[in-house]
Amino acid sequence: METAPKTALEGKAPSPQQPETILQDYPDRRDTLLSALHEIQRCGARKSWITDQEISLVAQHYHIPLAELDGVVSFYKMFAREKRGSHIIRLCDSLSCRVRGSLDLYHHVRNKLGISTGMTTQDGIFTLEIVNCLGACDKSPNLMVDNTLISGLTIDAVDALLDGILEAEQ
Numbered sequence: 222m223e224t225a226p227k228t229a230l231e232g233k234a235p236s237p238q239q240p241e242t243i244l245q246d247y248p249d250r251r252d253t254l255l256s257a258l259h260e261i262q263r264c265g266a267r268k269s270w271i272t273d274q275e276i277s278l279v280a281q282h283y284h285i286p287l288a289e290l291d292g293v294v295s296f297y298k299m300f301a302r303e304k305r306g307s308h309i310i311r312l313c314d315s316l317s318c319r320v321r322g323s324l325d326l327y328h329h330v331r332n333k334l335g336i337s338t339g340m341t342t343q344d345g346i347f348t349l350e351i352v353n354c355l356g357a358c359d360k361s362p363n364l365m366v367d368n369t370l371i372s373g374l375t376i377d378a379v380d381a382l383l384d385g386i387l388e389a390e391q
């Protein structure tokens with residue numbers, strides 16, 4: 222299992238702060254909006270979606286109509302408005318990864334977790350998503366766990382990854 226260096230793909234760790242406090246760090250400029258949404262989506266323990274209340278707060282902070290902000294959040298697949306698992310597994314199924322076995326990995330993950338694409342495990346730990354190219358085709362097959370890219374996957378590596386997360390969540 223190979224882990225990408227901590228570059229742009231490495232997002233911020235979950236923030237222990239409240240959304241109101243997070244927004245104080247973001248000036249009311251559109252170029253900061255996506256970063257603020259990312260941080261708010263991951264604030265608090267075991268959270269990976271944006272609540273209606275948080276959308277209202279962000280809309281007020283940036284002086285954006287609610288409908289417009291809703292459109293922004295809906296446009297980007299990395300944001301969610303419904304409750305998701307505390308860890309998002311994003312498995313790439315674009316060409317390079319498909320050629321190198323992403324479909325087998327998908328079936329394995331689906332069977333291991335007992336969920337299909339877009340679903341969340343009953344314990345609330347994992348949500349499984351299928352995504353397009355993650356920009357690391359030369360290291361395929363790839364997936365992302367939350368904001369971390371994992372490359373050169375095998376069935377054993379996926380098992381170790383998921384088991385490790387489960388163990389950490391106990």
Ligand code: FES
Nearest residue numbers: 313315318355358
């Ligand atoms: S095709 Fe999977 S990372 Fe590009």
